[in-house]
Amino acid sequence: MVEARSRERSLLRKSLSPSHACATPLELGGLADGSLAQPGAAHLRDHVSGCARCQTELKLLNDFENAAPGPDEEGAVRWISARLERRFSEASARPSPWRARHGGALPRRSVFTALNLGGFALAAATLAAAVTIGLREGRAPELAQPSPAAPTVLRSAGITTLSPAGDLDAAPNELRWEPQTDAASYSVQVMEVDYVELWSAETRDASIALPPALRARIVPGKPLLWEVVGKDAAGRVVAWSGKQRFRIRR
């Protein structure tokens, strides 16, 4: 009985595992966002349309892209992110004491300290800000109501955003923020409330016009987020606005 079940499971696995014709996750992503080159894309699209396996993978990829903690997951995600942030900080602050003492194999939870992470040292500072601000925004923030007499000023982790914020009467034409003295350029991103990116751009100015295609996606009642990251001349992140929220009134 056990042997029969094992044989059956093996056969099912063979039937349901990806075949040589199935798309890889990277190819599925390319198909989904239109970046996969022709003529391979057309051939692959035909396969995916008739392949339950590929469609399952595509669904999982989409779920991953949109993954955000639910109410019952927020506490655990906050806890994990805080520990990761601490681990990053440790990795950037000191060399690996474990390797110095023991060399060779490492306990699983010390893997960050085992790496000579040049990039991680820089990443640590940013992740720390990201964890703090991102978790603060785990619940949807209340919309700030801009005063008609003066522009709304929202201060967060470095960059002061000017507009848009809160409830608006019409789709904004641009994003504006106060210039940062250390910043030589800025990266901006507009996203859905679940952090799915709608548009991103780089500029050297303290404002940037929104393209018509993006403005068309700003519809009444639908909240969106935006953020700006300041970078120095070497491309290092020096300031961040945190995520700001706005929407057009219904």
Next chain:
Amino acid sequence: MSNHLAAGGSGASVWLQELFRRHYTKVVTWCLRVAGDREEAYDLAQGVFVKAQRHLGAFRGDSKVSTWLYSITRSECLNYLKSRCPLNDSLDDDIAEALPDDPESRPEHAFELHSSVQAARVLLDRELTDTEKRVFILHYGDDVPLLTITRMLGLENPSGAKAYLVSARRKLARALRRWRASERLTA
């Protein structure tokens, strides 16, 4: 001004900063759903970021960063499941009890009889709902435990993925009986 952030345009370290800043939420959330336990999910998420850092040089920039990160997360999660959560056969026993006690009605048996992988795929595609297909494929194709599938797919019915698997197997069994009956008629 240049639209769209270019991977590696200002050096790997800046690119890494962007990677973590933009994607840690989805990686951590995904790992939590796969592991179902915050300690395990922490280890898993840590492994994903370390692997991303190690394989940074292999990223060619011709796919979205989040897609590339998904492929790493997916691989790490499947490896984790294989190492930590061998399939719980008692769940399959429960499912077997919910089905008619007829070995020939079991889809595995028919698939074996006909040795046809293609036939299995056609039947699956024709007979099952999208959610049933996903549960069936993840459970039997990737050895993902049913409780994990319930969390991954966000299934909110009381029995989660198990209900879909039972339903899928019943449908496949019925389809196979019909198929055998039509074969007998044409023979």
